[in-house]
Amino acid sequence: MKFSCKKEDICAAIGNVSKAVSVKSTITALEGIRIKLSYTVLELTGYDLELGIRSTIEAVSEDCGEFVVNARLFSEITRKMSDEILTFETDEMLNIRITGAVTEYCISAMSAEEYPDLPEVSDEHRFLVPQDQLKSMINQTAHAVSLNENKPVMTGALFDITEDGNFNMVTSDGYRLALRTEHIDTAEVHRFVVPARTLSEVSRLLKEDAKAPCGIYNNFKHIVFELGEITVFSRLLEGDFHNYRASIPPDKRTEVIVRTRELVNCLERCALLINEKNKAPVRCVFENGTVKVSCKTGIGSISDTIPVDLSGDAVTIGFNNKFMLDALRASECDKLRIHLSGGNRVVKIIPPEGDSFVFLVMPVDLKY
Amino acid sequence: MKFSCKKEDICAAIGNVSKAVSVKSTITALEGIRIKLSYTVLELTGYDLELGIRSTIEAVSEDCGEFVVNARLFSEITRKMSDEILTFETDEMLNIRITGAVTEYCISAMSAEEYPDLPEVSDEHRFLVPQDQLKSMINQTAHAVSLNENKPVMTGALFDITEDGNFNMVTSDGYRLALRTEHIDTAEVHRFVVPARTLSEVSRLLKEDAKAPCGIYNNFKHIVFELGEITVFSRLLEGDFHNYRASIPPDKRTEVIVRTRELVNCLERCALLINEKNKAPVRCVFENGTVKVSCKTGIGSISDTIPVDLSGDAVTIGFNNKFMLDALRASECDKLRIHLSGGNRVVKIIPPEGDSFVFLVMPVDLKY
Known part of the structure; x- marks a missing residue:
């Protein structure tokens, strides 16, 4: 399996997906990034079973295949290479050779067999929010998230989309509350709670000046955020969220x-x-x-x-x-x-x- | 005791002397900065018995006196005040009132009685080195300082001023050596070893673009660096420094x-x-x-x-x-x-x- 891609592209993708990679896991593969090649499409994934981030870039290749590679090392090596185009080549022993014009690294990869699949979520009930608006909503409510693990549902933010098309994002730790509202174009009612960590990673990936929409959909167990070539998957939190309207x-x-x-x-x-x-x-x-x-x-x-x-x-x-x-x-x-x-x-x-x-x-x- | 001074001046002076303040000491006074007022001269001192830094600024006052104040708190408070001129007033209980136009802090000070005096060193055998040159000499030799405390003399830099007016600064950890040489205007021979930590603080205080000279003098136990309103005092290291000439x-x-x-x-x-x-x-x-x-x-x-x-x-x-x-x-x-x-x-x-x-x-x- 052999492919080439722009250094800039793969470094950006590694940076984006790395935040969802486990620092320490009983499944060693989760400490790595999964690299999946389908001819000219290279898909990078970080997933710690709670949060998954997938990013897609262009590659030059005539092969298909996949492997998992240590996230930290792979990130450092690709960043330190001095060439604009990098070539990656794996052998049957899962050694990857990473080459530029004169520099040649050789490191070990892992099989992707042990790597878990991201959750499957139908995008039937999808709604759109402009990226800059979503970023601002997350940033304005992050401070009031509860840190108390005794009531896990309060460690996230409630997404409360009402019949009148208001998208309310709400956080509360019992001593304070933050509510941010935007009008969106949907006739459907949604109500679910997204972990604060997911939102902080989504906020990092959202561009402050991008009016382009972020697509959001869920299946009551998982939520998906679509941001161009980047897709974020996350578990939802279960439980009854504080009745915020009564406290205002x-x-x-x-x-x-x-x-x-x-x-x-x-x-x-x-x-x-x-x-x-x-x-x-x-x-x-x-x-x-x-x-x-x-x-x-x-x-x-x-x-x-x-x-x-x-x-x-x-x-x-x-x-x-x-x-x-x-x-x-x-x-x-x-x-x-x-x-x-x-x-x-x-x-x-x-x-x-x-x-x-x-x-x-x-x-x-x-x-x- | 009451005095006023520019916020900018006292903040800079606190920043300069803070690096010589003990983080933790059996003598509580050493965790503070000594403030000594003589009418219009305000002297701030940090001293942990190894390294001492003294900085002098102008004040408006008709009083004399001294006190010691917790370095971290005093630094944060003066920095956060929004006024250009700050007024400090102590009472007989050693409470200090720090005031601007509308903000008023009141914190406790300590008596300066327990605060040790800086070493007395005669400046008879003083020599001068341009500040930018001294900074470069320290920066170029810092990497080869030994971290092995078994031979303390090697954890510093040798100042070897020879008859021909060469100022050699030398560090070595046994596996590597750094020697930096400048010609200076002195006929005297000096040879002593300055702790690396002292040099790193002196380097921080030296300006990269300042041709103004730094005065250096010693009494074989202590060394003094004079940098305008700032004076640095340090113990010297004892022992036989590696014979560096033989290894080149x-x-x-x-x-x-x-x-x-x-x-x-x-x-x-x-x-x-x-x-x-x-x-x-x-x-x-x-x-x-x-x-x-x-x-x-x-x-x-x-x-x-x-x-x-x-x-x-x-x-x-x-x-x-x-x-x-x-x-x-x-x-x-x-x-x-x-x-x-x-x-x-x-x-x-x-x-x-x-x-x-x-x-x-x-x-x-x-x-x-």
Whole structure:
């Protein structure tokens, strides 16, 4: 079996599929990339039984066949070759010879027999989301994913596609919630939960400026994301996702408009005094066109003031500094609206205009 | 005690002295930076009893005094303040209040009583080296420093200033040697060994483009480097340094001129097949205007060829790939001369012209 391809193409494909390769597995083949050749089509696959990534590139060949090769070594070798076209040749002992103009590597491959097949999923109920939009949806909800493995379904993001064509992506760890909504062109209702790790890999593969659509389909056990030559397969999470609609407060007693960067800077200054041993909520007093932020731990104390646009009642509220920082950083907005309903009610963060996202942060009791 | 200074100045000074602060010490004060105020002069010091760095900046004050403050926290707080001028104020309980326009931190300091004094060294026998030159000397010799603590004197660099005004900086770990020479303006003979860690910190503080001189003086136990407002103090290493002159071969049987980048690329490709478990020397055959490089380990094999200018006998030689790579990377030259005297004799690497450095690498027996 012999084929040639562009170094640039194979290096990119290896980079794309490597993230789904097992670092350590009882099935040695899963620590490798499967290379499958069908004449001029070369398919590379990484799959750890949870997540699979497949990428296809062009090759020059008159052969068919497949083998598995150690992902790390194969990636390093192809990257270090100095030639534009690389030639790969396997013998019956599964040794691969990788050659350029003068450099020649010879390494061992594994048989592809042990390599598991990717799940089969029918693309009957497929819907499309622009790549840049999907990337933004994932990035804006990633912060509120639960890390608690006791309730696995909450370690993913709910994809809730409703009858009116709204695609809601939702994450929540019980102390905070992130909801991002986009309108899409589908009449079907879908509801399933995608593991956070899958979404983080999909986000990495999505291009920020690509309006090209990403095709999404599922069979209730698995989901497939189609991104041009790259296809991502993932298990879905089972279980009942938190009823997110009930936790979003419908009204507010105070509305605050704040410059995101100013509040982030202020909370980052508070963060210096907070660590595992020295915990304390950040105290915010919203009144008279300012928010007074303060915090006191075993390390020291800080007080700071920033101007805001405020309408409604004055509010004193405490919250977990990291949760608020995560939400502000995920907002992708220069300004934000913060809705408050009192010192013991959930904080609601929304864009200055529209309703593309809602972030909720639970308040924390202030002891002083 | 109260003073104000530019945020930029104090942040730079904290960054400079922090590298000499103990990460963990039985003397808690050594985990901090000493701040010493004499009216308009603010002196910051980090000192872990081996290495001390002192930096001086301007302040606005009518006070004198000193305190010690946790290096990491102080560094983070000053960096995060958003104001150009910062004001520091201590009370009798050694609380420091750090204020800008609206932000106010309050943290605890420690008394400076426990803080040890830096060594006293007379600057009678002081000599000068341009900063850029000293940086280059340190960078070119760092790779050959011994990591073996059994012979501590070899874990530093010998400063050998001879009667003819040559400043030789020498490092060796027994398998390789680096010698860098510059002519300086002194009639005095000096010979002492500076710890590698000190030199790495001095290199960090030296500016690549600064012709301004660095003053160097010592008292046989300690050395002092003066770099403008920054002064570095360090213990010297005791013991007999390797007699480096005897190990440099005076002649050669083969001279090779090679493009550094090409040989580095080639050896980096070999490096992919070598690790702790899979060791093997790199085999080089110098003949007929080329060097054929090959290597074979449990991971796989490689063969590669690069063109060279060769005069003299053909040579087949093996060496430790990392040692050769370190030397080539430290050369700072586009081309290099390699002098060989046979397959079992030390490899000598020198610049294409002149004799500013000599790197030696011992050969390794080839089993095939």
